[in-house]
Amino acid sequence: MKYVILSAFAIMGIIAVLYFYVFTGVITINSSRPLDTIIKVDGEEVGTTPLKIRVRTGSHTIMAYKEGFEPWEGTVDIKGLKPQTLSVKLRFLLRSEPPGANVKINGKDYGVTDTALDLPPGVYTFELTKKGYNRTKFMAEIPRDVSTPLPVAPMIPVGSKTYKEDASSTETSTASASQKGYGSIQITSKPDAQVYLDGEFQGETPMTLTKIPVGSYVLKLSREGYRDLRQTVYVNKDETTKVAGELKAEQ
Numbered sequence: 357m358k359y360v361i362l363s364a365f366a367i368m369g370i371i372a373v374l375y376f377y378v379f380t381g382v383i384t385i386n387s388s389r390p391l392d393t394i395i396k397v398d399g400e401e402v403g404t405t406p407l408k409i410r411v412r413t414g415s416h417t418i419m420a421y422k423e424g425f426e427p428w429e430g431t432v433d434i435k436g437l438k439p440q441t442l443s444v445k446l447r448f449l450l451r452s453e454p455p456g457a458n459v460k461i462n463g464k465d466y467g468v469t470d471t472a473l474d475l476p477p478g479v480y481t482f483e484l485t486k487k488g489y490n491r492t493k494f495m496a497e498i499p500r501d502v503s504t505p506l507p508v509a510p511m512i513p514v515g516s517k518t519y520k521e522d523a524s525s526t527e528t529s530t531a532s533a534s535q536k537g538y539g540s541i542q543i544t545s546k547p548d549a550q551v552y553l554d555g556e557f558q559g560e561t562p563m564t565l566t567k568i569p570v571g572s573y574v575l576k577l578s579r580e581g582y583r584d585l586r587q588t589v590y591v592n593k594d595e596t597t598k599v600a601g602e603l604k605a606e607q
Contacts, residue, residue, distance in 0.1 A: 379412060380411065380412055380434075381411065381412075381413050381434040381435055381437070381439065381440065382408065382409070382410050383408070383410075383432060383434060383439070383440040383441070383442060384408045384439065384440070384441045384442070385405055385406070385408075385418070385442045385444070386405055386406050386441070386442070386443045386444070387405035387406075387420060387444050387445065387446070388444075388445045389425075390422050390425060390446065390504070392404045392405060392422070393405045393422050393444060393446060394420070394422055395418065395419070395420055396418070396419040396421075397409070397411060397416055397417070398416055398417055399417070405420070405444075411434055412434070413434050414434060415431055415432070415433050415434075416431065416432055416434060417430075417431055418431070418432055418442060420444045420446060421446070422446065423505060424451075424504075424505020424506065425446035425447065425448060425449055426446055426447040426448075426472040427446070428444050428446055430442075445474075447472040447474045448473045448475060448498075448505065448506050449471070449472055449473075449505065449506070450466070450469055450471050450472075450482070451469055451506075451508045451509065452469040452486070452492070452508065452509040452511050453508055453509070453510055454486075454511060455468075456468060456469065457469045457485060457486040457489070457492070457509070457511055458485050459482070459483075459484055460482075460483040460484075460485075461473075461481070461482055461483075462480055462481055469484065469509070473506075476498070478497070478498055479495065479496070480496055480497075480498065481493070481494075481495050482494055482495070482509070484509050488513060488514055489511040489512060489513055489514060490511070490514055492511055492512075494509070494571065496572045496574075496588045497586060497588035498588065504589070504590045505590070506572070506590075507570070507571055507572045507590050537569075537594060538567045538568060538569055538570065538591075538593070539591040539593055539596065539597065540564055540567075540568060540591075540595075540596040540597070541564065541565040541568055541575070541589055541591060541598075541599060542562075542563075542596050542597070542598045543562065543564070543565070543575070543577075543599045543601070544561055544562045544599070544600050544601070545561040545562075545577050545585075545600070545601040545602065545603060546602045547579060548561050549561050549577040549579040549582070549585075550577070551563060551565075551575070552575070552576040552577075552578065553565065553573050553574075554573050554574055555574075555576075561577065564596070569591070570593050571590075571591060572588055572589070572590050572591075573589050573590075574586060574587075575587055575599060577601045579603055582603040582606060583605075583606055584603075585602075587599070587601075
């Protein structure tokens with residue numbers, strides 16, 4: 357009887373192992389943009405990339421999304437004993453408030469907001485126009501490793517006192533900052549470095565810049581003997597944007 361019970365347990369163990377490896381499979385999901393994409397499997401949120409999970413064999417619907425990016429959805433077929441790898445890359449969403457603004461990037465037409473963009477790393481000039489609203493223009497740098505969306509472009513009605521006008525154009529002035537709000541930027545680096553925000557010296561790391569108007573800025577970290585580190589940072593209302601940079605020595 358003792359041996360029968362042991363045999364039964366052994367058989368159950370074998371069945372459990374077979375079920376685990378034959379009727380379930382592993383999928384690894386990576387995202388190159390943004391790096392921390394939220395993942396749903398069959399409608400259930402399971403984590404953020406990079407992600408490795410085990411699911412039942414068969415067809416599964418995968419959704420990758422993050423605020424400020426165009427969601428991606430696809431189907432994968434999971435087979436036991438054969439790991440699957442899925443790599444996704446979300447497109448930026450260029451948004452305006454209100455939507456429906458004509459978009460130009462580096463002088464070229466890119467449709468109407470809200471619009472999805474697939475931009476390679478680099479510095480871009482964004483210009484948005486809409487009938488009855490002042491022109492909005494800003495510059496943003498798209499880094500190679502990005503997890504932050506493009507800022508929502510505010511469209512202010514013509515005649516608003518938060519804008520300044522001249523003979524050539526109507527641009528956003530600093531007076532509009534009080535309406536959009538302020539945030540902070542917390543900056544650390546290895547090694548310590550000088551901090552420049554939109555070309556203006558701010559001090560040395562570690563430091564926190566406070567009362568920064570909502571919007572996008574080009575941040576530069578600089579130290580003698582090291583290569584400059586530049587990236588675009590996005591300041592949101594009543595939030596602290598954290599930047600941790602690592603400078604590489606010049607060769």
